[in-house]
Amino acid sequence: MTLALSLPYWAETTIKTVIILAIIPASALTLGYVFLMKTMAHMQSRLGPMEPGGFHGWFQLIGDGIKFIQKEDIIPEQADRAIFAMAPAVVLISTFLLFVVIPAGPRLVVENLDTGVFFALAVSSLSVIGVLMAGWASANKYSLLGGLRAAGQLIAYELPLVLAVVGVVMQAGTMSLQGIVTFQQNGEIFGWGGIGLPLVLTQFVGFLLFIAASQAELTQAPFDMPLAESELVAGYTTEYTGFRFLFFYMAETATAFALAAIAATLFLGGWAVPWVHGTAADFLGPFILGAKVMLVAFLIYWIRFTYPRFREDQLQAFAWKYLIPIALANILITAVFKVVF
Amino acid sequence: MAVTEQQRRAYVASQAADARVNVELQTEDMTLNIGPQHPATHGTLRVVARLDGEQVVWADVVCGYMHRGYEKLTEVRTYPQVTTLINRIDWLSSFANEVPFILAAEKLMEIEAPPRAQYIRTILFELARIANITLFIGTMGADLGAITPVFYAFRDRERILNQIEAVTGGRFHPNFDRIGGLKDDLPRGWIDETKSAMVRVREFCDELEELLMGNEIFQARTRGIGVIPAEVGLSYGLSGANIRASGIDWDLRRDQDLALAWKDLDWKVWTHPDGDSFARFWVRLQETREASKMVDQMLDGLPAGSIQAKVPRIIKVPAGEAWVHTENPLGEMGYYIVSQGGLGPFRCKIRSASFNNVSVLPWVLRGTYVPDIITILASLYFILGDIDR
Numbered sequence: 001m002t003l004a005l006s007l008p009y010w011a012e013t014t015i016k017t018v019i020i021l022a023i024i025p026a027s028a029l030t031l032g033y034v035f036l037m038k039t040m041a042h043m044q045s046r047l048g049p050m051e052p053g054g055f056h057g058w059f060q061l062i063g064d065g066i067k068f069i070q071k072e073d074i075i076p077e078q079a080d081r082a083i084f085a086m087a088p089a090v091v092l093i094s095t096f097l098l099f100v101v102i103p104a105g106p107r108l109v110v111e112n113l114d115t116g117v118f119f120a121l122a123v124s125s126l127s128v129i130g131v132l133m134a135g136w137a138s139a140n141k142y143s144l145l146g147g148l149r150a151a152g153q154l155i156a157y158e159l160p161l162v163l164a165v166v167g168v169v170m171q172a173g174t175m176s177l178q179g180i181v182t183f184q185q186n187g188e189i190f191g192w193g194g195i196g197l198p199l200v201l202t203q204f205v206g207f208l209l210f211i212a213a214s215q216a217e218l219t220q221a222p223f224d225m226p227l228a229e230s231e232l233v234a235g236y237t238t239e240y241t242g243f244r245f246l247f248f249y250m251a252e253t254a255t256a257f258a259l260a261a262i263a264a265t266l267f268l269g270g271w272a273v274p275w276v277h278g279t280a281a282d283f284l285g286p287f288i289l290g291a292k293v294m295l296v297a298f299l300i301y302w303i304r305f306t307y308p309r310f311r312e313d314q315l316q317a318f319a320w321k322y323l324i325p326i327a328l329a330n331i332l333i334t335a336v337f338k339v340v341f
Numbered sequence: 342m343a344v345t346e347q348q349r350r351a352y353v354a355s356q357a358a359d360a361r362v363n364v365e366l367q368t369e370d371m372t373l374n375i376g377p378q379h380p381a382t383h384g385t386l387r388v389v390a391r392l393d394g395e396q397v398v399w400a401d402v403v404c405g406y407m408h409r410g411y412e413k414l415t416e417v418r419t420y421p422q423v424t425t426l427i428n429r430i431d432w433l434s435s436f437a438n439e440v441p442f443i444l445a446a447e448k449l450m451e452i453e454a455p456p457r458a459q460y461i462r463t464i465l466f467e468l469a470r471i472a473n474i475t476l477f478i479g480t481m482g483a484d485l486g487a488i489t490p491v492f493y494a495f496r497d498r499e500r501i502l503n504q505i506e507a508v509t510g511g512r513f514h515p516n517f518d519r520i521g522g523l524k525d526d527l528p529r530g531w532i533d534e535t536k537s538a539m540v541r542v543r544e545f546c547d548e549l550e551e552l553l554m555g556n557e558i559f560q561a562r563t564r565g566i567g568v569i570p571a572e573v574g575l576s577y578g579l580s581g582a583n584i585r586a587s588g589i590d591w592d593l594r595r596d597q598d599l600a601l602a603w604k605d606l607d608w609k610v611w612t613h614p615d616g617d618s619f620a621r622f623w624v625r626l627q628e629t630r631e632a633s634k635m636v637d638q639m640l641d642g643l644p645a646g647s648i649q650a651k652v653p654r655i656i657k658v659p660a661g662e663a664w665v666h667t668e669n670p671l672g673e674m675g676y677y678i679v680s681q682g683g684l685g686p687f688r689c690k691i692r693s694a695s696f697n698n699v700s701v702l703p704w705v706l707r708g709t710y711v712p713d714i715i716t717i718l719a720s721l722y723f724i725l726g727d728i729d730r
Contacts, residue, residue, distance in 0.1 A: 309712075
């Protein structure tokens with residue numbers, strides 16, 4: 001990374017952009033293969049793909065990607081063509097921006113913003129616009145219902161997502177993701193600094209709230225009303241085919257990865273390894289973070305494969321009547337502890 | 342249980358919405374066609390729903406996309422050939438379709454199958470019920486968004502289908518019942534295998550009771566949704582688990598005297614007072630468990646002897662009319678056969694359960710929300726072949 005620092009600004013930016021652009025499909029492929037195909041299959045007592053690529057069907061998703069790109073690009077006659085074409089890109093941009101602030105090592109971060117948490121939560125809600133555009137522009141009743149459901153849901157769950165994080169921010173005293181990781185690395189549990197202080201220990205309620213709210217942000221079961229395939233066929237993606245559908249799919253899975261990474265960073269200590277500092281942490285960090293991401297993602301997908309889905313009104317009630325009051329109480333208690341100790 | 346206040350208000354709201362649509366100032370009503378091609382209809386049923394937002398103000402069911410004319414086709418078939426056709430009415434429990442038809446023909450010919458044949462018929466009938474309802478338990482979860490139960494259902498239904506296949510040679514369409522008895526006796530070792538399969542069925546029921554029925558979201562989605570009061574259910578001709586879930590204790594296996602093994606068994610008819618989607622699911626789950634116990638009892642008490650009564654080589658049914666109905670997995674299924682002494686029926690009216698079961702939909706869908714349409718469709722449990730015949 002010392003090499004990268006000596007490059008001119010435009011070259012550095014280009015390299016960073018390319019890296020993120022590579023991370024999005026890579027993370028989507030990893031999560032898609034490990035969880036959507038294999039874990040899900042084993043939970044449902046079946047095998048999942050076994051043939052493509054030889055070993056346990058590892059090539060399946062790449063093959064699917066190739067298939068999607070070959071497909072005809074159909075735009076419905078009644079559709080609003082420009083908006084219809086733009087919507088998947090908007091959704092993907094939201095995912096792209098999420099990856100900007102996630103640190104994978106002491107220096108392995110695209111942009112260490114002082115307001116990293118704030119930025120991440122802000123851009124994660126950008127996808128609502130894309131979803132709404134897709135739902136509206138498709139000129140399809142199922143899409144419209146799906147888009148509106150998605151908009152209502154994403155806005156409602158943005159609030160518990162933010163409030164869940166406030167406790168962490170208060171305890172760490174910083175909004176920079178890098179700062180939160182450092183805080184956890186240097187923290188002590190009752191004077192014992194062996195593993196630092198993963199904030200999941202003190203902010204366990206916040207962690208659960210964050211998982212629940214990010215589940216809703218990802219529109220996954222039990223909050224998959226917008227895509228409910230037994231009701232709305234495929235929700236706002238009904239009219240999308242080929243690579244445009246691939247964009248939605250990739251954005252969804254990569255966002256799952258990004259939100260899991262943020263949860264791992266905020267609550268599980270991110271890339272931090274005890275006893276390892278400096279350049280060694282730069283090499284080990286991505287692997288440590290990756291392992292924690294898979295842990296959180298497993299939790300997210302486990303819930304997804306187990307639960308039936310909420311109805312729209314129950315979903316709203318769940319956010320406003322349970323998640324938000326609990327989050328507020330959590331903030332209050334955190335504040336009291338912060339002042340007392 | 343009378344019409345609930347919610348239903349009455351929904352009805353008034355729908356009347357008001359109907360009136361609004363015709364005036365010049367259009368409201369934001371939207372007509373949504375659910376089906377004929379839609380994942381939740383499990384086939385080609387079409388539900389036309391007029392929505393105000395996501396609330397249904399008016400709904401109607403359009404069926405007939407899969408009409409195959411079986412009633413007419415029976416007129417140009419001989420009696421043994423008809424079973425091949427009627428296998429395909431309710432295709433998930435094919436053997437259960439054959440039994441009432443054969444019984445009706447036997448009634449006209451005034452013969453009765455030997456006790457062993459009666460027992461094996463009942464065993465296969467109950468196995469067909471288990472195979473059918475197991476799948477319902479899974480797909481109900483799938484329709485509510487839980488994707489895992491349906492795979493468990495397929496996994497455990499496979500054991501039942503294997504047992505049916507071992508006897509009849511057909512997984513889906515056994516075509517095994519004959520006038521006066523059965524095609525074959527049970528194969529060797531079948532009884533033990535079936536008993537272990539029944540243990541697995543009960544384990545599956547326990548598993549799903551915990552995984553799906555105990556789930557808070559499942560309960561929130563089904564309790565109080567699609568309430569069918571008893572008198573409404575009766576007036577629409579609902580039958581089977583749908584009417585038992587409304588508190589009517591009515592089961593044709595117990596309430597009539599047929600030449601089948603049910604009267605010898607110790608079993609219970611399950612009812613539920615609520616009449617909502619949860620009650621329908623609950624009753625079916627209990628019935629599956631009860632059916633597996635019945636199969637166990639029948640396997641223990643299986644009489645020895647012949648499986649075929651003496652019948653002429655060429656079956657001619659004497660002139661007359663006969664009506665036999667049985668408690669099929671989906672509800673009451675009956676055949677009204679008119680014979681003029683020929684090789685095949687002169688006229689055969691098929692009363693299938695699903696047709697009446699879905700006829701209540703326009704009544705029960707008023708005032709519900711779009712997700713509830715799916716819950717109600719799933720919980721009423723129909724097979725498209727059983728609606729359209």
